[in-house]
Amino acid sequence: MTDSALKQIDQVVKEHDIVLFMKGTPDFPQCGFSQRVAGILNEYELPYAAVNVLLSDAVRQGIKEYSDWPTIPQLYVKGEFIGGCDIVSEMHASGELKELLAHLQKDA
Template identity: 75%
Template sequence: MSETVLEQIDQVIKGNDIVLFMKGTPDFPQCGFSQRVGSIVSSYGVPFAAVNVLLSEEIRQGIKDYSDWPTIPQLYIKGEFIGGCDIVSEMQENGELAELLAPLKKEA
């Protein structure tokens, strides 16, 4: 994995409050798990950056290497890796995700 790809990923994560690495886009998701996480984040009304990993094999593998997490989607909030579909869904259900996103909604 080239350092350049990991640096690009790092810049995207650090340059945006919320980043979702997903298969497809929020408007046209290409996998059910990506669609679920995109819908969850969208439901809070906070702006987020979405990276379509299907456009680049290097990015698709690079984000897995970056996070040491084997699956996509991957959600990052304020530079911190939050998790994939199961974790984000659980955090939505128990209110943790709302707590994390509330301050970002006010800033938007």
């Protein structure tokens, strides 16, 4: 993995309050898991950055190394790795994701 890809990923994660690394885009997801997480985020009506990992092999592999997590999508909030589809879905169902994002909604 190239250092430049990891630096690019790190910059995106640190520049945005909410970042979703996904296959496709929020408007045109390319896998069901990415579609699920984007749909959950859209319910909160908060702006978020979405990175389409299908546009770059370096980013697709680099995000797995960056987080030490083998699957995509991956959600980051305030620079912290939250998890993939299953974790985000569970946090949404339990209300934990709402609590995590609550302070961001006040700032929006």
